[in-house]
Amino acid sequence: MSDFPSTNPGLPPLTPRDRAANPAWVDRGYRSTARRGPRETLVAVPPLASVVPAPDFSDVVVTEIDADLTRNGRMNGEPLGERIIVAGRVIDEEGRPVGGTIIELWQANAAGRYRHPVDDHDAPLDPNFLGVGRCRTDAEGRYRFVTIRPGAYPWRNHPNAWRPAHLHFALFGHHFADRLVTQMYFPGDPLLGLDPIFLSVPEHARDRLVARFDLDLTVEGYALGYAFDFVLRGPAATPWESA
Amino acid sequence: MARANRLGQTPTQTVGPYFAIGLAPHCISLPFKPLATEEIATDGAEGEPLVLTGQVLDGDGAPVSDALIEARQRNARGSWESGQGFRGYGRAATDKNGTFLFRTVRPAPASDYEAPHLWLIVQARGLLGPLVTRVHFADEADRNERDPIFQAAPPARRATLLAHPIGPGRYRFDIRLQGEHETVFFDL
Numbered sequence: 001m002s003d004f005p006s007t008n009p010g011l012p013p014l015t016p017r018d019r020a021a022n023p024a025w026v027d028r029g030y031r032s033t034a035r036r037g038p039r040e041t042l043v044a045v046p047p048l049a050s051v052v053p054a055p056d057f058s059d060v061v062v063t064e065i066d067a068d069l070t071r072n073g074r075m076n077g078e079p080l081g082e083r084i085i086v087a088g089r090v091i092d093e094e095g096r097p098v099g100g101t102i103i104e105l106w107q108a109n110a111a112g113r114y115r116h117p118v119d120d121h122d123a124p125l126d127p128n129f130l131g132v133g134r135c136r137t138d139a140e141g142r143y144r145f146v147t148i149r150p151g152a153y154p155w156r157n158h159p160n161a162w163r164p165a166h167l168h169f170a171l172f173g174h175h176f177a178d179r180l181v182t183q184m185y186f187p188g189d190p191l192l193g194l195d196p197i198f199l200s201v202p203e204h205a206r207d208r209l210v211a212r213f214d215l216d217l218t219v220e221g222y223a224l225g226y227a228f229d230f231v232l233r234g235p236a237a238t239p240w241e242s243a
Numbered sequence: 244m245a246r247a248n249r250l251g252q253t254p255t256q257t258v259g260p261y262f263a264i265g266l267a268p269h270c271i272s273l274p275f276k277p278l279a280t281e282e283i284a285t286d287g288a289e290g291e292p293l294v295l296t297g298q299v300l301d302g303d304g305a306p307v308s309d310a311l312i313e314a315r316q317r318n319a320r321g322s323w324e325s326g327q328g329f330r331g332y333g334r335a336a337t338d339k340n341g342t343f344l345f346r347t348v349r350p351a352p353a354s355d356y357e358a359p360h361l362w363l364i365v366q367a368r369g370l371l372g373p374l375v376t377r378v379h380f381a382d383e384a385d386r387n388e389r390d391p392i393f394q395a396a397p398p399a400r401r402a403t404l405l406a407h408p409i410g411p412g413r414y415r416f417d418i419r420l421q422g423e424h425e426t427v428f429f430d431l
Contacts, residue, residue, distance in 0.1 A: 016430070018252045023371035030257075032369030035302040036420050042430035045395050050431055052315060052362055055332030056325045060278060072275070093249040104278065106265025116261040117271055118309070132264050132275045168258070168265060176315045177431040179364055179373045183256040200371050201254045208253050231250045 012235035013047035014175050015093060021205035029196030031157050047236050054172035057102050066134040069105070069147035073130035080126055081110025081148035083223040086184070086211065089141040090171065093234035097141030103230075104170045105133040105145055112151030112165075121153050146223065152191055164191035164198065173232040184228050185210045255372035260309045262366070267311065267336045281335040283314055283347035283361075287328035290319025290348030294413045295378065295406060298341045299365065302421030306341025310367035312418075314345050314378075316360070321351035358386035358393060365418055365428075375431040378416050381405040396427045403427050 025037030065072050070079055090098040108114050108131060111123040115131050131150075135143045150165045166183040173180075185192060187210055192198050201209060208231070217225025258266070268275040284290070295314070299307040314333045317323055325331045335343040350359045358379055365374040379387050387393045387401075396404060403426045406414040419426050 015249075017372075021252055022254045023256075025371065027371060030369070030371070033371060034369075035305075036307065036367060036369035037371070038374065038421055038425055038428055039302075040400075040425050040428070042428050043396050045392055045429050045431055049392055049395075049429070053323050055279065055315065055330070056323075057278065091250065093252060095250060102278065104265045106261065108261075114261040114264060115271075115273065116264055118260055130264070130273060130275055132268055132273065134278065168256075168262070170258075170266060176362060176364075177375065179313070180253060181255060181258050181366060181373065182253055183259075197256060197371075201256075205251060205254050208251055209256070229253075231253045233252060234249065 011051050011053055011174060014050040014177055014233045015236050017233060021202060021208075023200035027196065027200045030200055050175055050177045050236075052176040054101070054174055054176050054178065060102065062102065062134055062136045067143075067145050069107075069129065069131065069133045069145065071146075072133065074128045077128055079109065079129035079148050083146065084149045085144065085146055085217050085219060085223050085225040086167065086228055087142070087144035087217050087225065088227050088229040090137050090143065090173070090230045090232065091141050092173065092232050096234070097137070097139065098173050098232055099137050099139040099141055101137050101171055101173060103135045103137065103143050105135070105147070106168045107131045107147065107166070108150040108153055110148050110151050112153030123151070123153065149186070157196060162191050162194070164189045164195050169230070171230060175233075178232050180230060180232060182230075183209060186226070187211060187213055257368060257371050258311055258366040260368040262309075262311050263336055267334055270336045279330070279332055279334045281333050281343075281345050283316060283330055283333035283345055284318075285328040288318070288348050289327065289329070290351075292412050293347050293349045294344065295347065295361065295416060296342065296344040296413065297406075297416040297418060299337050299343065299367070299418045300341060300420065304422070306337070306339070307367055307420065308337055308339045308341055310337040310341070310343070310365060311335075312337070312343045312345075313364040314347070315362045316347065316350040317353060319348050319351050321353045352386065356389060356391065358383050358390040360390070360392075363418075365420070367420075370420070374420070374428045376418065376426050376428050377404055378406050379404045380414065381407045392429070395429070400427050
């Protein structure tokens, strides 16, 4: 069955990444890809090559305040802007929960400015907002962040270019190869149709990156709620299943 | 096809130029505890100390100063198990010269069928998804010849997967995103 032994019998091989639902490496609209995206075809490997476990973060303590960006950067007051809740589940292609995985979040503040030395956008930093958070999914794959709705900001990709408001997320499933770094957008944003990074995703899969306003996640008198699920790759069919 | 009802995978997007806020806050002195650093293993870990360094270069040969490299490897006994100073996973952001550096111990292979190696995931502004490659050691030619992943690469491009010794316990592995000698990236 295999051409080399696996030392992780508990970890099944992964289904392939769905390249048809992902951006091309070189994208005509997103200028930086021109000299950075690889031109050679990715090299195919045996399915068992995917059986590399995700990093072990079992000893990492994740606290409630790590997932609350309105509190984890406070110096002398509350961060400015519109408070929001972003919550959902991490599941695989077959709908099974991915529990115990860490989700990392980073973002601009309400004015569209990042707390990063490279960001020179003429918009104020917020002394009470770092723009970073972390959360671990529960057994059902659920996560929940409290944060500030980020502002749009200009970039130099083309004349009068603006990024739509977005949150950056990074997570692993159970496999190292299941790395997912993505961006979540907000429904109804007029900048979505003008943004080469969002538009780099093939049209049929774009709505997977747009959160849904959710009144059930909305907390009365406190914050609007947005629902967003992450769908990771699933276990590959084993030879006897496909036979 | 018994599996027609699969959910659609979430597409990837670029890490962008500001990923350090979330993924390497210590690199920009942000007061938030990093989940991982360039230390795949610390001084106390069992095994032969190893420094892996290199440059990330674009299609013009220019350094990529805003790349994130993630590394995953087996320990000195050939196991994925972490503990006793061994994490098996590290992250390094490139500096203004496009240089990254990991501190670790030399990995052992799991079996006679494979060569010692580290898996790397490369991300950057201008990369719309994760690029996966593998570091093999130039001084393990016999084992590399038996390794099924190394052998999956076209013969003419295999040299891009080799780290070369540059000093005691130090190896260099450059990553060329594009152009002549483009690094082999795997569809993983």
